[in-house]
Amino acid sequence: MDDPTEQSQWRALHELLARMDGEIGRIYSDRQIQGLKPTYVRELLQLHLRGPMTITELAEAIGRTHSALSQKVAGMRSAGLVRTVPGADARSKRVTLTAKSKKLVELLAAEWRATEAAITELEAELPYPMTQVVRDVEAALERKSFYQRVTEHLEGEVE
Structure with a gap:
């Protein structure tokens, strides 16, 4: 059997997005922020703006599945960015920001706006x-x- 992964229409797009995310990650490294990934920013900003939410509510707010958000919340919890507490029933968990992430939200909002401005600039080219x-x-x-x-x-x- 030939290796089907040798042909990939999407590889270049995935690599481009990963490279752009990596450059945003450098902004966090430059500021010595440990554990923060560009893929966490939207969720952290939503939690800051809307307050604690269940994983289901957070998933709905950003248009992702419960399973995907549950995994992401676990990563953010390991990085010390969120904590989870029992929800209204035994099956649900409420996600809240930690003191560490509360200190970062202004930077994250500014980085989001700067990223959007950079994309607008790039698109003009x-x-x-x-x-x-x-x-x-x-x-x-x-x-x-x-x-x-x-x-x-x-x-x-x-x-």
């Missing part, structure tokens, strides 16, 4: 803005989901 690419892909996926597209290509490939 491009013949076709990235945000337009995303809108176009979303429109195409409304017509036919990615799941449908992949399963159609799988038919006949695997029994």
Whole structure:
């Protein structure tokens, strides 16, 4: 069998996003902030703005699954950025900011705004803005989901 991972239409996009996230991560390293990842910022800002939330509420607020948020909250808890306390019932947990993350929220909000400004600047240099690419892909996926597209290509490939 040939290695199917040798061909990848998305590798360059994944690597670009990882490189951009890595450069945002450098901002945190420059400020000697331990354990903070760029992928945590949206959740931390939501918790700051809305107050403690259950994992389900936080997942709904940012449009992610409960499972994905549960894993992310575990990482943020390990980094000392959030803590969890029992919720209204035995199955739920409320997520709250720690003193460490409360000290960071102004920087995180400023970094978010600076990142958006940098993206706007970058898009001005491009013949076709990235945000337009995303809108176009979303429109195409409304017509036919990615799941449908992949399963159609799988038919006949695997029994």
